[in-house]
Amino acid sequence: MVQAPKASMPEIEYPDSDGKPMADNTLQFQWIVTIKENCEQVFADNPQVFVTGDLLWYPVEGNNKLCQAPDTMIVFGRPKGYRGSYQQWKEDNIPPQVVVEILSPGNRLKEMAKKFAFYQTYGVEEYYLYDPDRNDLTGWIRRNSVFVPIEELEQWISPRLQVRFSLAEAALTMFYPDGERFLTFSELADRARQATQRAHQEAERADQEAQRADQEAQRVEQLMAQLRALGVEPEV
Numbered sequence: 001m002v003q004a005p006k007a008s009m010p011e012i013e014y015p016d017s018d019g020k021p022m023a024d025n026t027l028q029f030q031w032i033v034t035i036k037e038n039c040e041q042v043f044a045d046n047p048q049v050f051v052t053g054d055l056l057w058y059p060v061e062g063n064n065k066l067c068q069a070p071d072t073m074i075v076f077g078r079p080k081g082y083r084g085s086y087q088q089w090k091e092d093n094i095p096p097q098v099v100v101e102i103l104s105p106g107n108r109l110k111e112m113a114k115k116f117a118f119y120q121t122y123g124v125e126e127y128y129l130y131d132p133d134r135n136d137l138t139g140w141i142r143r144n145s146v147f148v149p150i151e152e153l154e155q156w157i158s159p160r161l162q163v164r165f166s167l168a169e170a171a172l173t174m175f176y177p178d179g180e181r182f183l184t185f186s187e188l189a190d191r192a193r194q195a196t197q198r199a200h201q202e203a204e205r206a207d208q209e210a211q212r213a214d215q216e217a218q219r220v221e222q223l224m225a226q227l228r229a230l231g232v233e234p235e236v
Contacts, residue, residue, distance in 0.1 A: 014064045015056070016084040022054045022071075024104035027132050030184065031102045031172075036072045038174065038182040042161065043074075050075040052086070057096060059122040061089040068118050072100040076160065088122075095123035098160050103131040116140075120147045126160055135171055 023029035036053035043049035051074050058067045067085075073096035075086070088095055099119055103112075112129070119127050120142075127147060129138045139156065140147035150156060156165045162177040174182040183191065 012062060012064055014058050014067075014085050014087055018056060018067070018069055020069070023102075024106040028102050028104040031130065031132050032071045033185045034182060035100050035102075035174070037185055037188060038176075039072060039074055039161065039163070041188075042163065042176055047079055048077055050078040050080055052083070055083065056085040057088070058085060059088045059095060061087070068115055070096065070099040070119075071102050074098040074161065097123075097125040098128075098158065099124050099126070100128045100130070103129065103133075105133065116147070126158055128165075130172055132171065135167060137165060137167055137172055139165075 023032055032053055036051065040051045043051060051072070053072045054069050055073070056067045056069045057073065058064065060066050073086075075091070075094060075096045077094050078091050086096070101112075101115065116127070120140075125142045127140045130136070137153050139150035139153050141150055141159070142148075153165055154167055157163070158165075163182075164175040164179075166173045166175070176182070
């Protein structure tokens, strides 16, 4: 008796979007971009730190309903590069170690409790939640497989990021490991433009110096030629 071939299971799709907006307002968007872009700069020279924002993270293969899209997440031990989503089983099963969420007035307690449980269950080591309207920062760190609150966040230094937090001003301030302040996207863009301008100016100065050196060499050569015409052999 010939057995009929078994029907193959349909391939599970893991959508790249959950249909929700990245931010509810301009203030939330500014903070998301600022933290994500500066964290990328912190680890710009490390090819094995993946920093992203608003990317769907699927922790369990076969379950495309179980996911979250942190405002910013940092994964140590995974290469930089494009991803439509973060499918953990394809990433050496490494979960994001650091997650940052920015609150907006539209966030609901039930939604944030669900995120907290998700991050705790699936391996996040440090979780930071910032409310820019109230300038309120809350943080948790993993201890014995569960989150415990970080009691004092003023001047707190993230164990993973080595980034320092301060709430002394009217808004959260974060600092690079070298002590430099996190910059907004526009400030980063201004700095990049200034660096480009300085590079162009240095290149122009180098070209001018090279031209002056060439002109001086030509004058010396002309003088030596004139001396030879007079029967004088110049000493080199």
